[in-house]
Amino acid sequence: MEIGISTFVETTPDVQTGEVISHAQRLREVVEEIVLADQVGLDIFGVGEHHRKDYAASSPAVLLAAAASQTTRIRLTSAVTVLSSDDPVRVFQDFATLDGISNGRAEIMAGRGSFIESFPLFGYDLNHYDELFDEKLDLLLKIRESEKITWSGVHRPAINNLGIYPRPVQNPLPVWIGSGGNTESVIRAGLLGLPLVLAIIGGSPLQFAPLVKLYKKAAAQAGHDVSKLPIASHSHGFIAEDNQQAADMFFPSTQASMNVIGRERGWGQYTRASYDAARRFEGALYVGDPETVAEKIIHLRKQVGITRFMLHVPLGTMPHKDVMRAIELLGTQVAPIVRAEISRWEAEVEAK
Numbered sequence: 613m614e615i616g617i618s619t620f621v622e623t624t625p626d627v628q629t630g631e632v633i634s635h636a637q638r639l640r641e642v643v644e645e646i647v648l649a650d651q652v653g654l655d656i657f658g659v660g661e662h663h664r665k666d667y668a669a670s671s672p673a674v675l676l677a678a679a680a681s682q683t684t685r686i687r688l689t690s691a692v693t694v695l696s697s698d699d700p701v702r703v704f705q706d707f708a709t710l711d712g713i714s715n716g717r718a719e720i721m722a723g724r725g726s727f728i729e730s731f732p733l734f735g736y737d738l739n740h741y742d743e744l745f746d747e748k749l750d751l752l753l754k755i756r757e758s759e760k761i762t763w764s765g766v767h768r769p770a771i772n773n774l775g776i777y778p779r780p781v782q783n784p785l786p787v788w789i790g791s792g793g794n795t796e797s798v799i800r801a802g803l804l805g806l807p808l809v810l811a812i813i814g815g816s817p818l819q820f821a822p823l824v825k826l827y828k829k830a831a832a833q834a835g836h837d838v839s840k841l842p843i844a845s846h847s848h849g850f851i852a853e854d855n856q857q858a859a860d861m862f863f864p865s866t867q868a869s870m871n872v873i874g875r876e877r878g879w880g881q882y883t884r885a886s887y888d889a890a891r892r893f894e895g896a897l898y899v900g901d902p903e904t905v906a907e908k909i910i911h912l913r914k915q916v917g918i919t920r921f922m923l924h925v926p927l928g929t930m931p932h933k934d935v936m937r938a939i940e941l942l943g944t945q946v947a948p949i950v951r952a953e954i955s956r957w958e959a960e961v962e963a964k
Contacts, residue, residue: 613913613954614920615947616656617649617939618691618846621669624872624929627864633929635668639675641932642668646679648936650686652943658691658721658846658922663730666872673706673718680714688714691809691846691922692723692790696744697730699768700752701776708780716781721809722749723790724797740767753804756784788844791823798823802830802841809844810918816894817845817912824917844920845912848927849898851905851941852934858900863887865928898923902945909950914957921950 623638625631646657657679659672669675676688688710693703703720711718724745731738747765754761755776764770789801790809801808808827810820828838850862863884870882890897898905905923912918923942926935 613950614655614842614844615909615942615950616654616658616686616920616922617645617942618658618660618922618924619645619926620660620662620667621675622666622869622926622929623668624666624865624869626929627868638668642675643679643682644932645935645939646676646686646688647682648939649943650683652940653947654686654939654943656687656689656920656922658689660691661694661725661730662727663733664727673710676718677710677713680710680717683714685717687717687719689719689788690721692721692725694725694730695722695748695752696724696741697734697736698748700748700755701771704752704755704776704785705778707785708778711780711782711785712778718780718782719786719788720752721788721790722752726792736767743767752787756787793820793823795823795826798827799830802827802836803834805831805834805836805841807842807844809846812845812847812896813924814890814896817847817896818894818915820845821916842919843917844922845916845918846922846924847896847898848925849905849923850925851900851902851938851946853901855900855904859888859891861930861934862899862927865926865930869928902941903949905942906946906949909946910953913950913954
């Protein structure tokens with residue numbers, strides 16, 4: 613069971629002071645967060661790609677590379693790379709470079725992206741939303757398979773027997789498919805034999821169990837070894853010394869962030885009642901003391917089949933010291949509880 617962190621590197625106004633920190637400051641803070649995550653024994657750190665004023669990381673590979681030379685063990689991934697509006701050649705080159713700097717710790721999490729600001733920025737038509745992703749994923753995987761490629765498509769100039777460099781340390785460079793729960797994307801990941809990441813940020817995590825089964829069924833039908841395909845989740849959450857403290861600290865920035873996105877997408881107001889409901893044991897928020905969060909992660913592993921859990925923190929803007937403390941608690945207290953119980957449980961299941 614792998615445990616780690618994901619972040620979107622937000623620079624939204626502080627809910628207490630109204631202050632907006634610079635992109636530069638938040639980027640430097642995230643490097644410190646990655647270094648700490650490595651020091652406390654976490655397995656993975658993911659950085660999401662966005663192209664708008666209230667997010668600082670338009671180039672996750674560059675940010676992850678800044679932390680690569682200061683870390684030794686933690687794996688470094690995008691979360692996600694908006695592949696539909698990017699060039700697969702550059703994506704591969706950037707993450708192959710990161711893989712070299714980190715000596716084999718880079719990963720790509722490819723997705724369509726739930727934010728669409730990158731499409732007009734790079735000159736793509738949203739009417740081609742699905743076909744762009746399919747075509748570019750095909751190219752990315754072909755680059756991964758072969759040093760020299762010949763390829764042609766509709767939305768990018770053809771490549772005729774050209775080499776793509778540098779080559780990564782890992783062979784193959786890991787490519788995951790990120791999904792918000794879309795059936796089609798889950799089946800595609802299974803058919804291709806690619807690891808799956810589910811964004812579990814609402815409702816009950818148990819609702820994703822059928823999608824995991826569908827993914828495994830598609831993978832098996834395509835001839836892939838299902839036992840070798842990891843399945844990850846990315847879920848909002850926060851950890852503090854006790855449940856009430858964690859709940860009270862995480863709510864203000866969560867409410868502010870959810871309401872900004874909600875206004876853009878036509879959602880209703882995000883209230884404390886909605887938040888508290890999501891904090892319940894069957895809810896999608898992983899907020900509480902270390903024991904509470906560990907119990908929810910263990911439940912997710914046993915009931916849904918998740919083998920990698922990524923806690924998304926912060927949501928919105930929170931004091932850096934509070935985020936650092938949450939990362940420390942995840943690594944030093946939550947992860948040992950989860951790993952011990954999952955090891956015990958898996959041994960018990962195998963014995964039967």
